[in-house]
Amino acid sequence: xxxxxxxxxxxxxxxxxxxxxxxxxxxxxxxxxxxxxVPLTVPPEVKEKMRLAxxxxxxxxxxxxxxxxxxxxxxxSVLIDWLxxxxxxxxxxxxxxxxxGQLRVLSWQTRSPVMDIVVQRLPQTMWVVGMGxxxxxxxxxxxxxxxxxxxxxxxxxxxxxxxxxxxSVPTFFTGVLLIVIFSVxxxxxxxxxxxxxxVNSWDSFMxxxxxxxxxxxxxxxxxxxQISRFMRSSMLDNLTQDYVRTxxxxxxxxxxxxxxxxxxxxxxxxxxxxxxxxPQVFGGAIITEQVFKVNGLGQLLIGAIEANDLPxxxxxxxxxxxxxxxxxxxxxxxxxxxxxxxxxx
Amino acid sequence: MxxxxxMLGAVASFAFAPAAFAQRGADGHVNVIYWxxxxxxxxxxxxxTKDLEASSLIIEPLGRYDQTGALVPYLATEIPTVANGxxxxxxxxxxxxLKPGLLWADGTPLTSADVVFTAEYCMHPEGGCAQAAKFEGxxxxxAIDPTTVKVTFKEAKPNPYGPFMGAQAPIIxxxxxxxxxxxxAPECTxxxxxxxxxxxxxxxxxxxxxxxxxxxxPNFRDPxxxxxxTMTLKGGGDxxxxxxxxxxxxEFDLAWNLQLAxxxxxxxxxxxxxxxxxxxGSLVERIMVNQYSADPSLPEGERSTAKHPHPFLSDxxxxxxxxxxIDRPLLVExxxxxxxxxxxxxxxxxxxxxxxxxxxxxxDLAAANKLLDDAGYVRGADxxxxxxxxxxxxxxxxSTNAVRQDFQALIKQWWEExxxxxxxxxxxxxxxxxxxxxxxxxxxxxYADVQMYANNFDGTDPEAYMAAQTCDKIPRxxxxxxxxxxxxxxxxxxxxxxxxxxxxxxxxxxxxxVKKLNNMITxxxxxxxxxxxxxxxxxxxxxxGGFTLNTWDSELWNAADWYRIK
Numbered sequence: 005x006x007x008x009x010x011x012x013x014x015x016x017x018x019x020x021x022x023x024x025x026x027x028x029x030x031x032x033x034x035x036x037x038x039x040x041x042v043p044l045t046v047p048p049e050v051k052e053k054m055r056l057a058x059x060x061x062x063x064x065x066x067x068x069x070x071x072x073x074x075x076x077x078x079x080x081s082v083l084i085d086w087l088x089x090x091x092x093x094x095x096x097x098x099x100x101x102x103x104x105g106q107l108r109v110l111s112w113q114t115r116s117p118v119m120d121i122v123v124q125r126l127p128q129t130m131w132v133v134g135m136g137x138x139x140x141x142x143x144x145x146x147x148x149x150x151x152x153x154x155x156x157x158x159x160x161x162x163x164x165x166x167x168x169x170x171x172s173v174p175t176f177f178t179g180v181l182l183i184v185i186f187s188v189x190x191x192x193x194x195x196x197x198x199x200x201x202x203v204n205s206w207d208s209f210m211x212x213x214x215x216x217x218x219x220x221x222x223x224x225x226x227x228x229x230q231i232s233r234f235m236r237s238s239m240l241d242n243l244t245q246d247y248v249r250t251x252x253x254x255x256x257x258x259x260x261x262x263x264x265x266x267x268x269x270x271x272x273x274x275x276x277x278x279x280x281x282x283p284q285v286f287g288g289a290i291i292t293e294q295v296f297k298v299n300g301l302g303q304l305l306i307g308a309i310e311a312n313d314l315p316x317x318x319x320x321x322x323x324x325x326x327x328x329x330x331x332x333x334x335x336x337x338x339x340x341x342x343x344x345x346x347x348x349x
Numbered sequence: 350m351x352x353x354x355x356m357l358g359a360v361a362s363f364a365f366a367p368a369a370f371a372q373r374g375a376d377g378h379v380n381v382i383y384w385x386x387x388x389x390x391x392x393x394x395x396x397x398t399k400d401l402e403a404s405s406l407i408i409e410p411l412g413r414y415d416q417t418g419a420l421v422p423y424l425a426t427e428i429p430t431v432a433n434g435x436x437x438x439x440x441x442x443x444x445x446x447l448k449p450g451l452l453w454a455d456g457t458p459l460t461s462a463d464v465v466f467t468a469e470y471c472m473h474p475e476g477g478c479a480q481a482a483k484f485e486g487x488x489x490x491x492a493i494d495p496t497t498v499k500v501t502f503k504e505a506k507p508n509p510y511g512p513f514m515g516a517q518a519p520i521i522x523x524x525x526x527x528x529x530x531x532x533x534a535p536e537c538t539x540x541x542x543x544x545x546x547x548x549x550x551x552x553x554x555x556x557x558x559x560x561x562x563x564x565x566x567p568n569f570r571d572p573x574x575x576x577x578x579t580m581t582l583k584g585g586g587d588x589x590x591x592x593x594x595x596x597x598x599x600e601f602d603l604a605w606n607l608q609l610a611x612x613x614x615x616x617x618x619x620x621x622x623x624x625x626x627x628x629x630g631s632l633v634e635r636i637m638v639n640q641y642s643a644d645p646s647l648p649e650g651e652r653s654t655a656k657h658p659h660p661f662l663s664d665x666x667x668x669x670x671x672x673x674x675i676d677r678p679l680l681v682e683x684x685x686x687x688x689x690x691x692x693x694x695x696x697x698x699x700x701x702x703x704x705x706x707x708x709x710x711x712x713d714l715a716a717a718n719k720l721l722d723d724a725g726y727v728r729g730a731d732x733x734x735x736x737x738x739x740x741x742x743x744x745x746x747x748s749t750n751a752v753r754q755d756f757q758a759l760i761k762q763w764w765e766e767x768x769x770x771x772x773x774x775x776x777x778x779x780x781x782x783x784x785x786x787x788x789x790x791x792x793x794x795x796y797a798d799v800q801m802y803a804n805n806f807d808g809t810d811p812e813a814y815m816a817a818q819t820c821d822k823i824p825r826x827x828x829x830x831x832x833x834x835x836x837x838x839x840x841x842x843x844x845x846x847x848x849x850x851x852x853x854x855x856x857x858x859x860x861x862x863v864k865k866l867n868n869m870i871t872x873x874x875x876x877x878x879x880x881x882x883x884x885x886x887x888x889x890x891x892x893x894g895g896f897t898l899n900t901w902d903s904e905l906w907n908a909a910d911w912y913r914i915k
Contacts, residue, residue, distance in 0.1 A: 035780040035783070035785055035787075036777075036779045036783050036785065036788075037779070037780075037782075037783025037784050037785045037791075039396075039783060039784055040778065040779040040780070040781075040783035040784075041397055041779070041782075042395075042396035042397060043396055043397075043398060044804045044805075044833075045482075045805065045806060045807045045814075046396045046480075046482060047482050047813075047817075047833065048784060048793075048831035048833065049481075049831070050396075050479065050480075050481045050482050051396075051784060051831075052784075052829075053477045053478070053481065054477040054478075054479055055477075056477060057475065057476065057477020057532070057534070057535075058477070107536075110535055111388075111557075113389070113395075113557070113558065114388045114389050114541075114542075114557040114558065115389055115391075115394050115395075115534070115535035115538070115541055116389075116535075116538040116542065116557060117538070120538075121557055121558070124556055124559075183590075183593075187598050188593065188597050188598055188620070191598070194598075194600055195590065195593060195594055195598050195600065196382070196583065196590070196594050196600055196601070198583075199556065199559055199560055200556075200562055200581065294585075294586065294587070297585055297590065299386070299556070299558070299560070299584075299585055303558075303585060304558065307386065307558050307585070311388075311779075312779055312783065
């Protein structure tokens with residue numbers, strides 16, 4: 005297993021480099037200009053100087069190499085310095101000073117390091133989108149299991165209906181619908197997420213819960229719809245297998261048959277689906293974040309695309325690519341743990 | 350009886366106390382929402398309106414424009430003019446006097462050295478300063494004494510209010526930005542995110558593209574202001590959500606730039622929590638008529654250039670027909686409601702510069718048809734006019750935006766009625782307004798026959814705006830397609846008149862010249878067809894007092910005067 009993981013990690017390096025180059029070239033070739041949002045009252049000569057100040061005067065390959073250097077050398081050294089200096093986990097290690105003031109990956113919109121903004125945005129995304137995913141999985145699994153066990157029952161029909169609705173109605177519709185009902189009409193929940201809220205008392209905790217209810221509900225519904233369908237069909241495949249009949253013939257209780265034997269086997273494909281869905285959590289639910297003004301990573305990406313902030317878009321999409329590669333590996337490893345038939349060595 | 354009267358008096362004095370002894374920070378918290386989130390608080394590194402306006406809460410210029418477009422002193426004791434001796438008779442220097450005893454938010458004194466440094470910061474050749482145009486023509490900026498600054502221009506400057514005036518050119522602190530000159534500017538993240546200023550508020554936390562937390566500046570020059578102790582400026586989302594949060598749910602007190610369909614806005618206003626106010630500046634939605642041919646069969650590098658004049662749009666009668674066919678009041682009703690009014694002028698304000706011609710405001714399809722008939726364009730079997738092998742077929746492009754697409758559809762219909770064949774096209778705003786010389790879709794390249802967008806001018810003086818339409822400013826391959834004369838107007842008399850404007854100091858004479866210039870390119874030649882004078886709409890909560898909508902400066906220009914209506 006260990007050699008498998010190491011081999012895969014080494015293989016990931018060229019993959020990631022190629023991905024980063026493709027992202028870079030795609031962004032370069034796409035039309036657009038970081039000065040497009042600057043008012044027309046700013047004369048073109050001034051805009052040209054501003055472009056040069058952003059480093060756009062340099063040739064393509066130099067800019068790519070600079071980005072690679074900044075992302076793979078400068079940014080990690082900043083991270084390591086921070087880890088050994090301030091973090092609780094590695095703070096006991098001697099302080100390092102790897103970062104020597106070289107230029108980091110700077111956003112064109114804010115002229116500040118991209119990674120600092122990413123770190124600032126991550127908690128919002130993790131809390132809201134992560135919770136949405138977690139609740140989605142927690143709702144989906146029991147529904148999927150029971151729907152399959154009682155196929156074509158009322159419960160299954162209703163579950164199918166709800167998941168079809170959840171799957172096919174876009175979040176920008178359900179989100180706005182919830183806002184109109186619960187914020188505008190009833191006034192129960194705030195329509196705009198307050199990212200500055202600090203949870204330090206019961207009241208502020210309740211406030212945090214109130215502002216998370218709607219976005220989490222929308223996302224949970226959407227995720228649950230998808231995963232419960234996978235769970236249901238995977239359970240159905242297994243319920244008709246011979247080993248299930250054998251288990252029942254041996255006189256095992258229904259509970260042991262379904263939850264012990266069928267569920268464990270059915271989880272194999274579902275775990276892959278769930279693991280591969282995790283990078284999307286980091287990517288942020290772009291539309292839901294926009295609707296509820298949860299200024300997380302998805303919203304950051306959309307804003308950067310609109311403003312043609314190439315370093316920001318490049319860095320964010322690359323981080324997402326990195327996460328997808330990592331979670332693919334995790335899914336493969338989990339596969340081996342759950343299914344004893346699969347051995348990588 | 351006496352006792353009762355005394356008690357009443359005491360009660361009354363208590364009741365009026367808040368008004369009588371207005372106190373800094375007495376009104377608690379105020380929430381502002383900008384649906385475009387501010388990215389940086391240094392206006393010299395970003396030309397974006399959202400960034401300028403957010404920074405105007407913190408850093409201030411020497412003077413601002415008020416809601417009428419008049420100049421009001423902020424950090425200066427008065428606005429220098431020729432009359433009060435502040436501007437020299439030869440119009441080459443302007444001398445500003447700072448108010449005495451000004452303090453930065455950190456408690457240190459503001460002196461003329463800070464003002465001189467501000468100019469140095471923006472005029473640095475490697476800084477890529479977004480407001481460099483404000484300092485154009487400046488020869489030197491000197492500190493005469495700690496409260497006096499003298500700006501010398503290279504040539505006579507009839508409008509010397511570029512440097513240090515308005516939201517675009519506020520004073521930054523020398524001590525904070527001293528190490529941030531030129532190429533080092535972006536490295537000063539702390540300073541760019543939290544400039545120390547003299548404004549009514551100071552930054553407590555800045556989250557780029559998200560939210561700004563502010564608190565009252567303890568050293569603000571008026572000890573009774575601002576009435577609010579803290580402010581949150583939230584950014585992001587869309588105009589509809591911002592409008593909803595002020596007008597319907599009441600979560601926010603002020604929503605900037607509510608560009609929404611008139612009926613949507615009217616429905617929101619029924620929520621009763623606030624009102625939508627509108628004000629007009631110099632923003633005009635217009636159609637630019639290409640004087641050169643953009644025919645796709647021409648070789649690349651020759652389209653939309655002087656080599657090929659337009660086959661029929663170079664004819665004034667054809668252009669006039671295009672203008673006559675448009676029903677401007679209907680466009681306003683469909684697209685802007687209270688935030689628009691029909692206009693025939695490129696310069697719709699300030700009043701002194703407005704030509705005020707209104708003949709274009711009535712649609713006249715019969716007259717348009719007659720013009721084309723007389724010009725020799727005959728309708729063919731398909732209803733499209735032609736003269737010889739010149740068919741009146743036009744490509745009409747604009748940026749992607751719901752209102753603009755509505756306008757396109759309406760105008761297409763009118764133009765087809767008078768015998769044009771019209772093809773529509775829309776381009777994503779980030780490409781259309783981006784100056785990428787490699788893209789064929791920018792508004793500078795103008796690979797179409799007509800195109801529609803909006804533009805305005807900074808401050809109240811239209812000189813630079815008019816000067817942008819001269820021959821030498823035509824975008825062409827040799828200039829990397831940069832240039833502001835998008836319609837490719839080249840009238841020698843116009844250029845001569847612009848040169849004269851640059852030498853004229855008297856305001857009334859200037860106004861006459863601007864009116865002439867305006868009519869030369871709009872009402873008389875129809876090379877630019879103005880459509881709508883676009884206002885700005887701001888959602889204001891009913892409990893927010895003191896807000897005055899200003900279209901000539903930052904919308905948050907008088908945040909110090911805001912208070913809570915109880």
